[in-house]
């Protein structure tokens with residue numbers, strides 16, 4: 001696999017003294033969709049802003065397609081498109097002028113056919129002669145995407161792309177992301193909607209307090225850290241977990257109508273058959289049962305909580 005973006009030892013300390021990133025090493029493969037997850041203030045925007053040349057790193061190196069960001073900034077930056085979290089466009093310009101101008105900024109020759117197709121794909125063609133300030137919030141966001149793609153970047157950063165957007169735009173956005181990936185574009189996104197990352201991403205990175213605490217292929221992560229819960233709907237409610245079932249970590253839920261057993265679905269012995277046998281032996285019957293695999297969201301919340309706990313313990 002070819003790395004299209006390589007970050008090594010990246011650090012950022014803001015003037016305030018706040019350490020937003022600390023010794024970040026990260027490699028992004030060509031053509032993948034990489035989701036960078038982290039709680040508020042973890043450093044996601046800072047990381048993206050460094051790669052996109054908006055914020056200067058305090059330490060470390062960034063290589064984009066082999067171009068050293070510090071020595072060969074123009075070549076590195078022209079490979080990148082950024083859809084930022086906040087909308088900022090020139091309010092008095094038209095859509096077509098803004099998007100065409102963006103392409104020019106990266107030194108790319110004019111390509112009206114490409115710009116037209118881009119605006120059509122983003123349902124902006126009919127609005128091409130409208131001033132940005134006349135557009136709705138959703139349309140402005142589409143313009144931001146068109147600007148980011150105007151110079152045909154090989155890497156696209158999407159910082160919280162679907163925060164506050166309507167269902168239609170969200171659907172169009174993901175269709176576009178898939179289309180871009182098929183064309184070999186690498187996509188790095190941050191999102192608070194973890195189910196989106198679960199659906200879209202090939203790999204997931206988790207950042208917490210400025211440090212990357214995990215990078216993993218999504219399916220492997222879910223398999224490795226995923227826990228399953230078995231919920232048994234009891235025939236008769238219980239007041240407490242019977243002592244005969246103390247070998248299994250069980251919780252009573254639903255006002256005593258449910259027994260919940262959390263187990264490691266990868267383990268050789270899950271403990272489920274023996275639990276069911278023991279319940280039958282002691283006469284605890286159940287009407288129904290269902291299992292649930294923990295989602296990426298459950299895993300993420302657990303990881304960040306663990307990381308916070310570990311840091312507090314060492315503080």
Ligand SMILES: Nc1ncnc2c1ncn2[C@@H]1O[C@H](COP(=O)(O)OP(=O)(O)OP(=O)(O)O)[C@@H](O)[C@H]1O
Pocket residue numbers: 014015016018019020038039040041042043044045046047
């Ligand atoms: N210009 C700045 N000066 C000082 N501190 C800053 C500056 N920009 C960001 N920070 C701080 O750096 C930390 C990381 O911020 P960043 O915006 O990168 O986080 P984030 O992971 O993108 O968060 P969110 O999910 O809320 O967007 C935060 O504590 C933030 O307050």
